[in-house]
Amino acid sequence: MDLDSFYAAVEEKRNPSIAGKPIVICVFSGRSADSGAVATANYKARELGIKAGVPIVAAKRLANEETVFLKNDIEYYRDVSERIMDLIEDECDALEQASVDEAYMDVTKKSSGIWENAEAIAIAIKNKIKEQEGLTCSIGIGPNKLVAKMASKAKKPDGLTVIRQEEVEKFLENLDIRKIHGIGSKTAESLNSLGIKTANQLAASDPLKLEEQFGKNKARLLQEKARGHDESPVEQKETQQISRIGTLKEDTRGQEIIFEKIKELAQGMKRKIEKKKVYFRTVGIIAIDTGLETQTRSETMAETDDINIALLCARHLLEKFLEENPKKRLRRVGIRISNLLYKKEQTSLGDFAQRYFTR
DNA sequence: CGACGTGTAAC
DNA sequence: CCTTTTACACGTCG
Numbered sequence: 047m048d049l050d051s052f053y054a055a056v057e058e059k060r061n062p063s064i065a066g067k068p069i070v071i072c073v074f075s076g077r078s079a080d081s082g083a084v085a086t087a088n089y090k091a092r093e094l095g096i097k098a099g100v101p102i103v104a105a106k107r108l109a110n111e112e113t114v115f116l117k118n119d120i121e122y123y124r125d126v127s128e129r130i131m132d133l134i135e136d137e138c139d140a141l142e143q144a145s146v147d148e149a150y151m152d153v154t155k156k157s158s159g160i161w162e163n164a165e166a167i168a169i170a171i172k173n174k175i176k177e178q179e180g181l182t183c184s185i186g187i188g189p190n191k192l193v194a195k196m197a198s199k200a201k202k203p204d205g206l207t208v209i210r211q212e213e214v215e216k217f218l219e220n221l222d223i224r225k226i227h228g229i230g231s232k233t234a235e236s237l238n239s240l241g242i243k244t245a246n247q248l249a250a251s252d253p254l255k256l257e258e259q260f261g262k263n264k265a266r267l268l269q270e271k272a273r274g275h276d277e278s279p280v281e282q283k284e285t286q287q288i289s290r291i292g293t294l295k296e297d298t299r300g301q302e303i304i305f306e307k308i309k310e311l312a313q314g315m316k317r318k319i320e321k322k323k324v325y326f327r328t329v330g331i332i333a334i335d336t337g338l339e340t341q342t343r344s345e346t347m348a349e350t351d352d353i354n355i356a357l358l359c360a361r362h363l364l365e366k367f368l369e370e371n372p373k374k375r376l377r378r379v380g381i382r383i384s385n386l387l388y389k390k391e392q393t394s395l396g397d398f399a400q401r402y403f404t405r
Numbered sequence: 406c407g408a409c410g411t412g413t414a415a416c
Numbered sequence: 417c418c419t420t421t422t423a424c425a426c427g428t429c430g
Contacts, residue, residue, distance in 0.1 A: 073419045083419045085416095098416085101417060120420095145416050145422090230414045263425075283423090291420060328408085338418060342410060378419085385408095 047134065047171065049127075049183045050203035052147035054088035056126050057116055059180045068094055068113040072102050075293035080106060085118050089203065120146075126179060133178055134171050140280045150191050152280035161187070161210050168206055189214065192276035195227050214274040218245040226271050233268070236260070248272035284388060285322060289332065290314045291380030297336050299368055299375045308360050308381050315381060316353040323389040325349040329359040332380030333367055342382075343367050349387055356383060 049055065053071040058064060068091035074082040080102045087096045087105075091113060096105045106115070127146045135141050138151035151171075157163035168185045175181055184205040186197025193214055197207040209217050221244060224234045236259055242248050249272040256265035270276070290311035298304065308331070319326070330344030343363040350356075360381050368374075 075419065081417080081419095085419075099419085101419095103417070118419095148416075228414070232413060261426075267425095285422080286424090287422065289421060293419075330409090340411085344409060346408060380420090382421095 047149050047151065047168075047183050047185050048198045048202070049130070049147040049175075049181060051086050051088045051092075052127075052181075053086040053118060053123055054091070055181050056123055057119075058088065060122075064114045066090070068096070068109065070096055070102075070105055070109070070113060070115045071118045072105075072115055073118055074102070077293050077295060081293070123147075126181075130175055130179060130181070133174055137167055137171050137174075142280045142282050150194065150280045161208055165206070165208055172204075172206065188274075190274075190276040191278055191280065192227060192271060193217070193274045196221075196225065199225070218249070218272065218274050221245040223248055223272070228271055229268070233260075237268075245272045284386075285324075286386065287382055287384035288315055288318050288322070288324075288326075288386070289330075289380055289382035291332055291334075291378060293378045294376060297375040297377050301364065301368060304364060304376060304379055305361055307379055308364065309357060311379075311381050312353055312357055312360070315356075315383065319351060319353065319383070322386075325351045325387040325389065326356070326383035327385035327387070328383065329356045329363070330382040330384065331360050331363045331367065332378075332382060333371075333374075333376050334378035334380075335371075335374045336377055338377065341367070341371075344382070344384075346385060351389075356381065 054069040057071065058069055069088045070084055070091050071086045072082055073085050082102045084096060084098055084100045084102060084105050086098055094110065094113070095108045102115070109115075123146055131141065131143055131149060134149065134151065137156070138153050139155045140152040142150040144150060153164050153167050156167060164187050168187060172183060172185065175183055182204040184198050184202040185207070186194045186200065187208045188194035188197050189211045193209050196217075197209045198205070200207040223229050223237055223243060223245060226245060229237070237248065240251070240255060240259060242251055249269060251269075253265060253269065256268060259265070260268065292307055292311050294304065294307055327349050328344055328346045330342050333341050333343075335341070343366060345359055345363060347359070
């Protein structure tokens with residue numbers, strides 16, 4: 047289940063006076079008035095060529111008079127998302143929230159394995175979300191997560207696509223490899239260089255040729271995907287890492303300036319550490335230079351939940367990084383913790399479901 | 406085998 | 417002129 051242009055749809059719902067206009071939800075970086083990028087655009091805005099990832103300045107050039115630009119309000123979107131996830135939880139055997147606007151649902155038992163029943167469940171879910179939150183979503187139904195995911199993209203917005211087991215082959219036939227979940231621009235280009243453009247070509251290609259290019263593991267994975275095979279269970283996963291990244295007012299290698307930013311970012315991370323109730327063993331910094339190249343440094347230590355220890359560690363890593371890169375100025379910095387250990391006896395519903403289904 | 410850094414991908 | 421957050425795989429090193 048994929049909520050249609052979620053952020054934009056939520057804002058449209060929140061303020062009906064903008065309904066029907068092109069709406070652009072922006073992430074402003076704060077470096078200059080319009081620096082930043084588009085997080086989501088509704089379909090009206092997409093008609094103008096404005097879509098996720100486009101720089102805000104470029105979007106403003108594409109916009110017309112009635113286009114509405116809004117700053118993203120993630121807290122608010124999360125609240126709405128949480129209500130929707132609660133809503134659909136009882137419609138399925140297992141729920142896996144994949145992002146704020148996306149979830150996988152296992153309905154094998156609820157549907158008794160009958161496609162028509164699964165379809166009826168999907169319709170019920172769509173109606174529920176429409177009634178309770180006034181939002182539309184696109185749903186894909188398939189024999190596994192991979193096919194369901196691709197089915198959900200087949201018709202949007204407000205779509206419902208069923209791909210039965212016996213229809214998988216037909217669906218994949220002549221499907222552009224770029225449409226396969228997990229194949230991005232780099233992998234697609236690599237495959238194209240081997241003369242592979244469609245899923246059936248990938249499925250039928252020589253495994254040895256693929257291994258040469260990608261290594262054994264990835265080669266096998268690619269062919270599995272091209273055949274619509276996927277055994278991964280629908281299960282809520284525990285967070286593996288928590289990070290915060292931000293843009294500096296200007297490119298700099300001033301240690302104090304950069305560290306001030308890291309301290310600021312760490313506060314957001316602290317809230318999440320407390321909410322998730324985790325200890326961490328690894329602290330890292332993320333450095334993005336003038337040329338937008340990303341580098342990281344990290345260090346592992348005894349477990350702690352103290353943000354000040356993370357900051358101390360980040361300071362060392364930053365010093366080390368600046369010494370090792372005496373020429374570089376930074377554009378963006380981040381802090382990250384990983385190697386997380388969950389404190390026992392979590393109380394939230396999601397955590398309960400998590401434990402319940404991982405037994 | 407764990408730690409570390411990079412690349413790719415998706416949202 | 418160019419955002420944010422997370423996952424995961426792989427190579428390398430000790």
